[in-house]
Each structure stands twice: as C-alpha cells, then as structure tokens.
Amino acid sequence: MNMSVKPTLRSFFVAAAIVAASTASAAPSVVIDVSSGQVLAQEQATQSWYPASLTKLMTVYVALDAVRSGRIQYDTPMIVSPRALSMAPSKMGFPVGSEVTLRNALVMLMVKSANDIAVTIAEGVSGSVEAFADEMNRASAKLGMRESYWANPNGLPDDRQVTSARDLAILGRALLTEFPESSGFFNIGAMQLGRQIHPTHNGLLGRYPGADGMKTGFTCPAGYNLVASATHGGQKLIAVVLGAPTAAARTAKAASLLDRAFMTGSPSGSVASLPTFGVGQAPDMRDSVCRHRGKANAEYMAEVEDMNVAIPRENGSTDQVNVKTIAALPRARFEPTPVHLGRAPGYEGPVAGVRDPGTPVGSPSTVTAYAHEPPAAAASPISRPAPDALSMRHSRKAAVKAAHAPAKEKATKEKTAKAKTPPQEAAIETDATEKPAKAAKPAPAKSGQGKPIQGKNVAAKAPAKAPAAKAAAKTPGKNVSAKNDKHAIGDHAPPRPDNEQ
Numbered sequence: 001m002n003m004s005v006k007p008t009l010r011s012f013f014v015a016a017a018i019v020a021a022s023t024a025s026a027a028p029s030v031v032i033d034v035s036s037g038q039v040l041a042q043e044q045a046t047q048s049w050y051p052a053s054l055t056k057l058m059t060v061y062v063a064l065d066a067v068r069s070g071r072i073q074y075d076t077p078m079i080v081s082p083r084a085l086s087m088a089p090s091k092m093g094f095p096v097g098s099e100v101t102l103r104n105a106l107v108m109l110m111v112k113s114a115n116d117i118a119v120t121i122a123e124g125v126s127g128s129v130e131a132f133a134d135e136m137n138r139a140s141a142k143l144g145m146r147e148s149y150w151a152n153p154n155g156l157p158d159d160r161q162v163t164s165a166r167d168l169a170i171l172g173r174a175l176l177t178e179f180p181e182s183s184g185f186f187n188i189g190a191m192q193l194g195r196q197i198h199p200t201h202n203g204l205l206g207r208y209p210g211a212d213g214m215k216t217g218f219t220c221p222a223g224y225n226l227v228a229s230a231t232h233g234g235q236k237l238i239a240v241v242l243g244a245p246t247a248a249a250r251t252a253k254a255a256s257l258l259d260r261a262f263m264t265g266s267p268s269g270s271v272a273s274l275p276t277f278g279v280g281q282a283p284d285m286r287d288s289v290c291r292h293r294g295k296a297n298a299e300y301m302a303e304v305e306d307m308n309v310a311i312p313r314e315n316g317s318t319d320q321v322n323v324k325t326i327a328a329l330p331r332a333r334f335e336p337t338p339v340h341l342g343r344a345p346g347y348e349g350p351v352a353g354v355r356d357p358g359t360p361v362g363s364p365s366t367v368t369a370y371a372h373e374p375p376a377a378a379a380s381p382i383s384r385p386a387p388d389a390l391s392m393r394h395s396r397k398a399a400v401k402a403a404h405a406p407a408k409e410k411a412t413k414e415k416t417a418k419a420k421t422p423p424q425e426a427a428i429e430t431d432a433t434e435k436p437a438k439a440a441k442p443a444p445a446k447s448g449q450g451k452p453i454q455g456k457n458v459a460a461k462a463p464a465k466a467p468a469a470k471a472a473a474k475t476p477g478k479n480v481s482a483k484n485d486k487h488a489i490g491d492h493a494p495p496r497p498d499n500e501q
Helices: 002-025 052-068 102-111 115-126 129-143 165-178 180-186 247-264 286-291 293-306 323-328 396-420 423-431 467-474
Strands: 029-033 039-043 077-079 099-101 190-193 196-199 211-219 223-232 235-244 337-339
Touching: 029 165, 029 247, 039 247, 052 102, 052 115, 052 129, 052 165, 052 211, 052 223, 077 115, 099 102, 102 115, 102 180, 102 190, 102 337, 115 129, 129 165, 165 180, 165 223, 165 235, 180 211, 211 247, 223 247, 223 286, 235 247, 247 323
Parallel strands: 190 337
Antiparallel strands: 029 039, 029 235, 077 099, 190 196, 211 223, 223 235
C-alpha cells in the first residue's frame, strides 16, 4: 500500500511544480475576433486570476445596462458617500456629499481608475456595494463568464474576486457589441479636471497602430493585466494579457499577440466553447512581480520576442515590429476629455445615492450603513475605566467638586470674554474667524491646482470632516494618501505592492 502511495505523491508534487513553473513563465492570455467571437490564440485562458482594476469593465457593463433599462441616466448626479471616500487610492478624493454625474464618473473610472468613483457608481446604480456586486454576478453569469466572481466594483484585493482571460474577453466583446455608442469611454487618452490632467494607463494607445481602447489593472497578487482592443484592415480584435511582471512587458505582450493574430491567426472555436473548470483559486504573483521581478521579466520578455511576426501596415510596409520598442516609446499626448464635479447644467431629475436595495434612484435612504461604520462595541463588565474616571474611593465632596468644575470654568471664560468684547461686536464674536474685516485677494493658482469646479458646489459649512475628507476638499481630484495601507492601489510607476497602473 505504501509503495503505491509514494509514486502517487511523487507524481502529484512533480505536477504541482510544473504548474507553478508554467504559471510564472506563461501567464494567461487570449485573442478573439470581436465580430465572430472566435478564438485566434490562447494560453491558459480559463485559469483563475485576480482581475485587479479590470473589475471596472464589469462595473461599466452593469452601469450601461442600467442606463439601457432606464433605471438611471448619464446626467444623473450621484452622491459621494463616506464609504466611497474611504477607498484606498487610486481615487479622486472628492469630499463626502459631492455630486458627480454618471457620465463624468465613467470617464474618471476608465482613465483615472478611481476606486472611490467605482463605489459611487455602485451605490448610485444599485443603492449599495453589496447589491451592485450581486448585479455584477448576475450579469457575468448571463454572459457566460463561468470563471468569475465579483465582491466589489473596483478590484481592490479580495481573495474571492477572480476571473479569467476567457471571461474578460467575453466581457470586452459584450461591451463593444451591446453598447457600440459607448465605446468612446474605452479609448480616452487623457481627462482634465480643472487644471489637472490625468493620462491613460493603456500603453498601447498612441503607440500600437490601430489600438483603440479598453482597460488596465495591477496589484502585486495579480500582476500587470490588460484588456486591449485594436482594429486593422476592418477587423477588430480583443487581446487579454494577465500576470505580466511589468507595465512595459504587458504592453509588449499585447502588441505581439495582436500582431500575430492579425497576420496569422486562424479561428479555433468560439471563446464560449473553451473548456472551463469554474471559479477557482487564483495564484499569487507577488514574489515574481513585486519582490523578485528581474528574472521573471527577462524570461517573460524573451518569450514575447519569440512571438514576433511581420505584419502588413497601412503604409504598405511589412517590417517586423519590435514590441520592446513599442513599450519604450514615449507616451502619446492626447487632447484631454474635460470632466467636472457637480450636476449637468439644467438637470432637474432625481439624485442617486445610498438607499435600500431594489428601490429606484431618488428614493430616500433608510439604511444605516451609509457611513460604512462598524457598530459601536458594547461596554464590557471587565473593560478598563477611562483614564480620567473617578475612583470609587473618592469622597462625595471631591466628586461634587469635580462634577461642577467644567461648568464653573466655562462661566469664568464667558465672563472674561464679555468684559473684553465691545458691546456692538458681542453678537458676532462666534463668527469672527469666519468673517474677516477685509477680504484678501485670491492668490494666483499654483501649477497643478484645479480651477474652481463647475456645477453644484458642496455646502460651505459642511459637518466636521475626517482628515482624509479635509485633504480632498483642499485639492479636488488629488489622491488622498494611503501611505501605510498595504492594499492601496495607486496609479503610477514606480510600482509598489498593490499599486494600480
């Protein structure tokens, strides 16, 4: 019996080692024809993988479906909630209570990859993040995305949230074929909020001939992900690349896959017919992507270079494109798409925000999870007393003296202040710091600061904000720091763990 078990165990560990090696050296990818849905190339296309910010493509699909069904409009204002503001970067950092239209929010989502805006969209469309995640799962099941499960609308790390290259290709195709009038959301090269310009993270736009959109994503566990579309000779393809060790490698791999598919790709069956094993556990790419990526990147790029083929270009040349050169080219400069905070001019419809699941946009909220705060802990019989709590051994006289001390101190301060304050100014003393005698001239805007944001302004006297909200209020559109958040997803190189790019 033992003799039969040992070979079995040995075979198991050998197989596991092979799988681990193949995961490191050959991350999932697939290329499909948008028109027919046929697969032109694929490798481990049904392997479970963390989507990172590619999740936002699913968020856009659910939002566009809600517009199609009349549940919400592009001009519907959505309210930024405390839960949205609490999201880790990348984020817009708008103060709680700010309003942003669905149209502007979708641009911010696709270009800036803003995690707080993803939550704002989820709450605006469905009333809560949880209700929106349910819609995401229903929609992906309807599309036949059998390896996907969604727990949040932004892709912040959650071990439950997985997908596959195959499923993302199905999603990308559905977005382009079901909502052709909305394809412009996926090829925006830059957006502008006030004076701040945010460029796209899609390294193919402006570099690869015919590249026309989709989305990037990155976390250390996921690696560098990309869903890219490109058109050549009247044919539109979608390429999905998952788990690349760098942003440049991701761009090079996608360019190489598209080149080969345009030139030599032959249909091998529909993307829906690829064998599937259902939702599984995704590998963690942290070591090869964020800790020891030098060797992984060299091996990855060597494989990419071996894939190069010559492809006829529109100028008549058939020279082989150096994919490393494409990834190293300077970023293209795009005319930015303007976005703003506040309502669309003349809008008089309902405002969307946190509300009971299943209720229409504009319904009053009766849920208490608006602020996304944990319930207050009940006092415990063995809880330690507060540092300033009076001991039971104190005398009654001391207790009475301590109880009346604050009131006595307050009365003394008020009496002193009244004596120093001229009678004619006493009535407005509490507003003295808010009403200076002479208004100072506004200082010229510094480079990088936003212009006054058009649209509906947030109330001048808002309730006391958390530190993050105050920082966001001073610099609209600027990321709120999440220096110590190990799950933060930021937006630019140099990469750090869980940094969106």
